[in-house]
Every structure is written in structure tokens, then in C-alpha cells.
Amino acid sequence: MHTTQRPVVSAGSPILAMARRAAEYRAAGRRVIDLTLGEPDFTPPAHVVAAAQRAAARPLGYTPTNGIPELRRVVRRTLERDRGLRRTDAEVTVGCGAKQVIFNAFFATLRAGDEVIIPAPYWASYPEMVRLCGGAPVHVACAAGSGFTLSPDALATAVTDRTRWVVLNAPGNPTGATYSHEAVAGLAEALRRHPAVMILSDEIYAHICYVAGEYVSIAQVAPDLSERILLVDGVSKAYAMTGWRVGWGSGPADLILRITAVQTHNCTQTSTVSQIAAVAALEGPQDLLTGRCETYRWRRDAALAILKRSRHLDTQEPDGAFYLFPRLAADDDVAAADALLEAGCATVPGSDFGATGHLRLSCAIDVATLEEGCSIIVATLGGNPAWSR
The missing domain is CATH 3.40.640.10 (Type I PLP-dependent aspartate aminotransferase-like (Major domain))
Structure with a gap:
């Protein structure tokens, strides 16, 4: 069974940390597009919500x-x-x-x-x-x-x-x-x-x-x-x-x-x-899964079309999930994420995922906002000599 040795306390989730920073910027009145969290923007299926409401109305x-x-x-x-x-x-x-x-x-x-x-x-x-x-x-x-x-x-x-x-x-x-x-x-x-x-x-x-x-x-x-x-x-x-x-x-x-x-x-x-x-x-019905998967694919493709315009990014087409993981021309992904946050788009440094020089972007957001965020990324990296190849 598990050791009795006291473990080292974790520093906490870096993803949530960047999401908190984005929330603080928004609370200060700044517009920030948040591409940090892997959280679907769909609502739960209606029959799921109804089942929960019925359950909550009886003793449990x-x-x-x-x-x-x-x-x-x-x-x-x-x-x-x-x-x-x-x-x-x-x-x-x-x-x-x-x-x-x-x-x-x-x-x-x-x-x-x-x-x-x-x-x-x-x-x-x-x-x-x-x-x-x-x-x-x-x-x-x-x-x-x-x-x-x-x-x-x-x-x-x-x-x-x-x-x-x-x-x-x-x-x-x-x-x-x-x-x-x-x-x-x-x-x-x-x-x-x-x-x-x-x-x-x-x-x-x-x-x-x-x-x-x-x-x-x-x-x-x-x-x-x-x-x-x-x-x-x-x-x-x-x-x-x-x-x-x-x-x-x-x-x-x-x-x-x-x-x-x-x-x-x-x-x-x-x-x-x-x-x-x-x-x-x-x-319940499972066909909604196929429809939502297609929505994520559409969002992925829309974001890729913008990110691939940048000579400062190398972005592979993912086969699943709802993230993009572009490689920066420069290795300082933490500085890049900080610069992007200041410019109005929150991402997560790839070093938090064991891959220095990358950024993680979530596509679990409406396509118009996603495209705006990707445009901010391309413009910000293109306007900073530190990210030039």
C-alpha cells in the first residue's frame, strides 16, 4: 500500500493559474480572450439536466x-x-x-x-x-x-x-x-x-x-x-x-x-x-457526440487557418481532443504567454506540459472568439522581434 512518507506539496495547476490571471485582467476591465481551460462551452444535454433536477427534488x-x-x-x-x-x-x-x-x-x-x-x-x-x-x-x-x-x-x-x-x-x-x-x-x-x-x-x-x-x-x-x-x-x-x-x-x-x-x-x-x-x-441519445466532435473539428480548422499564416509558429494538425500546440520560433514560451496575455489572449506555456517552446490553446470556445484570439497571437508574435526566426 501507499508509503507513509510525507510527499512534497504541489505548486498547483499551471493551467488554472493562467486562467486566474486572465480572470484578474477581466475583473480590472480589460478584454481578454481565454484559451487556457480544457472546458467545453456546450451545455449538458437537456435530458441530463432534467434527470438531475428530478434527483435533487427527492431525499438523497x-x-x-x-x-x-x-x-x-x-x-x-x-x-x-x-x-x-x-x-x-x-x-x-x-x-x-x-x-x-x-x-x-x-x-x-x-x-x-x-x-x-x-x-x-x-x-x-x-x-x-x-x-x-x-x-x-x-x-x-x-x-x-x-x-x-x-x-x-x-x-x-x-x-x-x-x-x-x-x-x-x-x-x-x-x-x-x-x-x-x-x-x-x-x-x-x-x-x-x-x-x-x-x-x-x-x-x-x-x-x-x-x-x-x-x-x-x-x-x-x-x-x-x-x-x-x-x-x-x-x-x-x-x-x-x-x-x-x-x-x-x-x-x-x-x-x-x-x-x-x-x-x-x-x-x-x-x-x-x-x-x-x-x-x-x-x-441517453449518443448522436450529439458526433455533432459536437464535428464542431470541434471545424473550430480546429478555423484556428489552424489563422495560425499557419504566421512564420513565427509551427502548428501541427491534431488528430483529437480540442487543443492546438504550436511551436514558437523562440524557446521562451513563458515570456510569449505573458506577452499574449498583455495583448488580450490567454494561453498556457508549453513548458508546463514538458515541452518548452510551445503554447497550448483550447478550441473549446465559439469560433468567432477563437479566431479573434488566434489573430491576436499572430499579430503579437509578428510584431515582436524576439519571436523572429
Whole structure:
């Protein structure tokens, strides 16, 4: 179980820090376009809101720590519908967002000095969660030329006898990177040689994918590794329910039991109303997911058309999620983000994601505002000699 050694306190989320700075500028009367948060601007589906209203109008008590039975059942049906995976009730647990499920998994399994392999660029919270749980994040750089994806050779080189987890996130935050069936199979083959390594497959953006064909999960490609895979998902991104805080993990029963034990002592359960709303989201019409994905694709393309006009940026077309991750001509991404904030557009420095010299922009905003923000970026970088090639 988890070490009793006191972890180092995290400095907090750099994404939220930049969002707070943007809010402070707006509170002072300045116009700032906020492209920092990965938060959909859609409203939750109407039938989800109605289910929550009905639930809130009746007495509600504590629920099982691992989620109400109805939600666990519908998560299992969703895994079978969307991934072709059959899971038992003991192999599913519910948390306060996918983020908490990941933290609980690390807390339940990491001992002091255990290593977690994290492909870079990475979501800023992964390494901080590992550190808070007493582990050591091991960053593996993934080049833009390879689509920001982890190769089997790079994975094999990074594994040591202290490696406890490897993190896979696709479509990825901040790059939108995805893996082909062949690429996932290659990673699975490399992992077969290291039976003590667990696999965290963060699939929170799976429904926001622009490549042809169905989403590919390592749990589908390598069923023989199922006893080592924790698949994490939730309603935050696909269903625009970030503030409802509902996510789930699916994995081996012994790991799920340990995750649930951690949950018992840190917050007891996920909000009952939110769980009931999540049931409605997963059981209701799913065609809205396709429509929203197309909206994100349209926004991505509109932003790319503007950013590609700049000779100071190199912007790849992401295959999923709702971010752009342009490379600056100069490496000082922190100074660039500060300059852009002063000019009226808030972004997040790529160094916060393990990729110095980049900026992360969220496309989860209406296209007119997004285009205005991208125009500010192009004009600001073009007017500053520091960003010249």
C-alpha cells in the first residue's frame, strides 16, 4: 500500500493559474480572450439536466463509495458498446472526475521512489500527482515528427526495475495525439516483457477524435494485459459536464478495491445527483457526440487557418481532443504567454506540459472568439522581434 512518507506539496495547476490571471485582467476591465481551460462551452444535454433536477427534488443519502449500482452498470454497458470490453461489477469504480480516479490509483499503489513513465508533452497534473503520492515521474520526450506519440523503443529504454506505471493518454492533452492500432500493438508488445508495469490508459477525450475509424484502446488491442490496465474515462469532456465531477476507472478487481478504499477515506463518494445525471448521459441519445466532435473539428480548422499564416509558429494538425500546440520560433514560451496575455489572449506555456517552446490553446470556445484570439497571437508574435526566426 501507499508509503507513509510525507510527499512534497504541489505548486498547483499551471493551467488554472493562467486562467486566474486572465480572470484578474477581466475583473480590472480589460478584454481578454481565454484559451487556457480544457472546458467545453456546450451545455449538458437537456435530458441530463432534467434527470438531475428530478434527483435533487427527492431525499438523497450516501451512496456506495464505488458509485451507485445503476451507474456502474451503465459504465459496463458503455465499455461494451464503445470498446467491445466486458467487465464485471467488481472491475468498475466511480470517482469525482477521471482526475480523482487517477490520483487514487497512484495513491493506492506507489511506494517511495516508484517510477511512473509519462510521455511528454503531458497533461500538467500527471507528474504532480505522482510526486504527491511519493513516486518519481519519468518524462520521455515524444517528438512532433512522430506525432507526439511514445514509441516502443523509447518505452523499453525508459523502463527500469522501479517502474510501476506507464501513462498513455490518447487523444492526448495538450497535443491531440492519437495512436494507430499498429502503434498500440507495438507498445503492448514492449510491455509484455515487463509484467510488473501497470498501464494507465486515460481515454477522457476518446469521443473527440478526428481520424477515420473507431477509437483504439490498448484494452482492446491487448486483452492479455487486462490485469494490468486501468482504463479511465468520464463525462466531463464528451458530455460537457466538467463541473459535475463524475469519472470512472475500469481495471482488475484487486486494483479497483484498493482505489475504492482510498476513496472511502478522502471524500466518501461522488455527488449522488451528479451520478444520476451521468447515468442519463450514458443511457441517453449518443448522436450529439458526433455533432459536437464535428464542431470541434471545424473550430480546429478555423484556428489552424489563422495560425499557419504566421512564420513565427509551427502548428501541427491534431488528430483529437480540442487543443492546438504550436511551436514558437523562440524557446521562451513563458515570456510569449505573458506577452499574449498583455495583448488580450490567454494561453498556457508549453513548458508546463514538458515541452518548452510551445503554447497550448483550447478550441473549446465559439469560433468567432477563437479566431479573434488566434489573430491576436499572430499579430503579437509578428510584431515582436524576439519571436523572429
